[in-house]
Amino acid sequence: MRKDTENEMEQIQKGLERFLEREVDGVREDSRSEDEEELWEADAEDGEEESDFFTEDEEEDSFREEEDFSQEDEEEVPVEKKKISRREAEDRSMGRRREQKEENQSGRTGKKKKHSGLKKFLIFILILLVIFFGGLYLAVGVVYDQMNYEQNESVSGPLKENGVTSVLLIGSDSRTSGTEGRSDAMILITISDRTKTVHMTSLLRDMYVEIPGYEGNRLNAAYAYGGPELLMETINQNLGTEVYHYAVVNFEAFANLVDAVGGVELELTNEEVQWVNAYLNEYNELRGMPMETDYLDTSLSGNIHLNGAQALAYCRNRYIGTDFARTQRQRNVLSAVMKKLPGALITNPGGLINGLFPNLTTNLTQGECMRLAMMAGKLLTYDIVQDSLPLDGTYSNATIREMSVLQVDFDQNRAYIRKEIYGEE
Template sequence: MEKISFAKGKRFKKMTGILLAVVAFSLLCIFLFAHSYISKLNRTAVLSKDAVTGGDGARVTDIPGEDSNTEAGSTAGKDASGEPDSSAEQITSAEEAIRKNMEDNSTVVLSDKNVFNILLIGTDNRVKGESSRSDAMILVSINKKNKTITAASLLRDIYLQIPGKNNNRLNAACAFGGPKLLMNTIEQNFKVSVDRYASVDFYVFMDIIDAVGGVTIEVTREEIPVINDYIAELNKLRGEKEGSDYLTEPGELILNGKQALGYARNRYTGTDFERTEKQRRVLKEAFQKIKKLNLIQLNNLLNKLLPQVTTNLTEGEIFSMILSLPGYAGYDIKQCHIPVDNSYQFMRIRGMEVITLDFDKNIKALREQIYPDKSRDHELTILLK
């Protein structure tokens, strides 16, 4: 009887050893598989948030290389229309609000060990590798405690202080000092921690749309000439035939990469709020198609796109996020935009069309979305003082 028990014990240990070996081998395969993708990313060093000035600290008044604030095509000169600036009283009030917000030491930059904030940056590079403005900025916040993912769009024309520079539009920060200065600008003006960033340019956006076979979008007749202006610029930059991929009729259309980019960048039919909504609409359509790709198609997409993504996420952080993907599928997805309703004013300053803010309202709204628990605790602390 003892011999039988001993034999069973040996078999159990042997089976356990084999099982552990299989598990270890599987984990190794997963790691190597994930590492093969991670290694394709353009990863930069984790950026220090201390003493960021965005360069030599010189105070300048406009975006480098943006003499007339122009964008694509014949519709692109609206900022250079010759309209007068807002009144001196309005401008002084806006500048004073920025100064008070930046000097308000009682409002600390909030952070939380259970919340991880990644700034997604879409740059308007027309030539690969050039320094450029950030055309789209979305702060994605992953809250492990509350199991939520919040996507907060930050409008590019928000007028604020860029550390070490003059007051300017938010999108100028990336041109002045890259992602490092943009992250610091958002932190100091909105008092929330920006932990990491991931940046892509026009070309990646187009590649994603083309890789999934285009996106279905309702296009109005009014939007067509504006979209075609953007397409004309892209055709010229890419050395493609004039008139290639132009839209001719409105309706529900399947847009390719160039056409979808023109649609998403259009700020001349509607407001910047509508523009960010268009961007989210295109990304949502693309994401729905990505979910339907088979493994071979997905592998081809990742191999093409990842080398064009620049990020300061560490390899460990990326690997952890990959392993957490199944869990993230159950998270509640929330969206918001800054500025929030009834908290801003359209103005013209130094010839630029800008959005001036009620900083208190927007800081409060953003912190409540990203740090709902901590924001309430912080407000209670202030009330008790």
Template sequence: MKKTLRKLKVKKAVLVSLGTGFAFFVTVFFIGYMVIRNYIRKMNVIDRSQEDDYVYAEDYNDNIDIDENVHMIENQVSEAFQDELSIDDINVDNVSDSTDEDLNFLSEYEKIADIPVMKDKNVFNVLLIGSDSRDPDDRGRSDAMMVLSVSKKNKEIVLTSLLRDIYLNIPGKKSNRLNAAYALGGAKLLTETIENNFKIKLDGYVAVDFIAFLEIIDILGGVTVEVTEEELPFLNSNIRNINMFLNEDTDKDLIPAAGKYLLNGKQTLGYSRIRYAGTDFARTARQRKVLEQIFEKMKNIGLLDILNILNKVLPKVTTNLSEKEIISHIINLPDYFRYEFKQWRIPVDGSYKYAKIKGKDVLIIDIEKNINEILKKIYTIKRQN
């Protein structure tokens, strides 16, 4: 009888212990879920089902140069470098003055009309947009456009830069540079443009202004880069403009000479926005280099730093990802940090040439060749031309 009572007590104690443990787990999970939801609600989340077909700047002329719409924080350089700004001054042999017809531009796109938009449940593609706007009522320009692809199948994260001067078809508009799509119709039109032209399904977008970028770098303790003699004057010019916007001393945080530096947020922002040292190809390479360092640093920061980043940055982020999607990817971050990080850009080597169309310096690309490279690098699919 005593043994039976003892067994019942032990059984009861085990059940109470399991029940308490389960209750504790549920409580911690619920608290964590509520904390994450609280941070997510700081973001400007756009409901896809209610996402408007935006009509921006109704008097906008599709033929104008987007770069004429200058913002205060735009990459400015001193008068001493003004004659270096045109792509025509670059010493290349493949620059031409052409029209759409001369380049057989439209016929190139006929080749890809029957290629389906690629979608894979094991690959998550999100469009990252860096905007130069400081005005909440003005989206500014898409100064940086990258596709971040998370492949659960290959355990890879692939960062693809899209050069903004690529000349392509914009749905419902005239052909123009890629970054014109954002000015003409916001993130939605930019997403449609990328999907239609490069045949890659985008699961959503995340748009962030550059002040948020600056704050992330400062919290992470800066990034290390080698500043060249060619980059130095443009970097310092950018830093001066950022100082002006932040109402700080114009010459604060300038880089004294070429060399290797641990850059703070302001300096890193200036470095990432260098446009006229090595063309836009070098510029996007600098941006990817910085983002790769951010990814590596994020692996080792503590919870308080993560919460600090979320608190400062999320209010400056706009996305059309759902709350459920965001929470899912936050939970999977520890796994993502173990993935291999790769980076590249579109257009690939040997697939483009410089041209001037309607007075604008643009890149004419072999669209089919670049689609094939996207399929190979992101989806590991080899497609024959």
């Protein structure tokens, strides 16, 4: 199932190794060329010294002949010969060679050494990158093994399209891992390199949409009919998005994620506090806890610290305001979690891995998870934009087949998505 991903990572690793080998060979070649050139220069200097040595002897012989010729009628005077031994000539040659080498170090040879040093530095950086990516790959592998992977059957496409990375986050009320159950929340996460923004766009489940292979219905019916793939196909067809990857989290995963980052601080009205306690009744029953576990003080309001169970109850509240208000609460929690996530990755990685990922189902491959992990650093500098669809003024309330639905002007919403998310004019 993961063979394609493993092959992809092996190709990346082999490519890095080949590049590293080429760079090392290049440094060796430069080193050989430098040594050969110095040896050639040394040989040339030896030749010059030997030539100088024998020239002095010849000069001495010539001098003696001239002396003998000019003083042939005079009294013969012994001439003291000045001879240079080969040992002395070699010593002189070594001295001149050292001087020449010192000059070369500040000239052409110095440039070669500087170039060679730069290559060694680049190779050092490359080795660090190989170690980093190898460690990151192992870390992603550990996390990935905790997830529930589902291979695409009918919907496929790139993770990144037109400079935008898209993942559909689905909150399911299923009691165990997997994609069974109802779609309780749908948030389209889009990361734009062009605008350096992370869009969190809530999709209202009551939108009346055309579902491929079925009659028109609410958006969340697509999930009930055909799971995440049919839901993505429906969203792409009606809203003009380009999303082919999803992550489904259940109640337990959501609560564990909030707990793993240390909880979240949110503004709550006193009415919202009352409803948090009401929703906790159902959740406590599901997890076999006493009825009043995690109850909030009913007199509270304002900035309140929520743990995982309390944040989940806060998000599920559908009795205060419209569905727009409910999706806004979901985005509030998600935004607060994203801000605390980098710190939790350092201080509590085990809590994230063990609490979230066993309760997460996705069609992202290990290679795609690797690419998302590599984006984490730059995402800290991106702006987070919260939004919801349909846009205000582009829908009306209606009743179809005894269902309360939102009839949407999809042309206006598609135009908004293509411009704001995909950068089209």
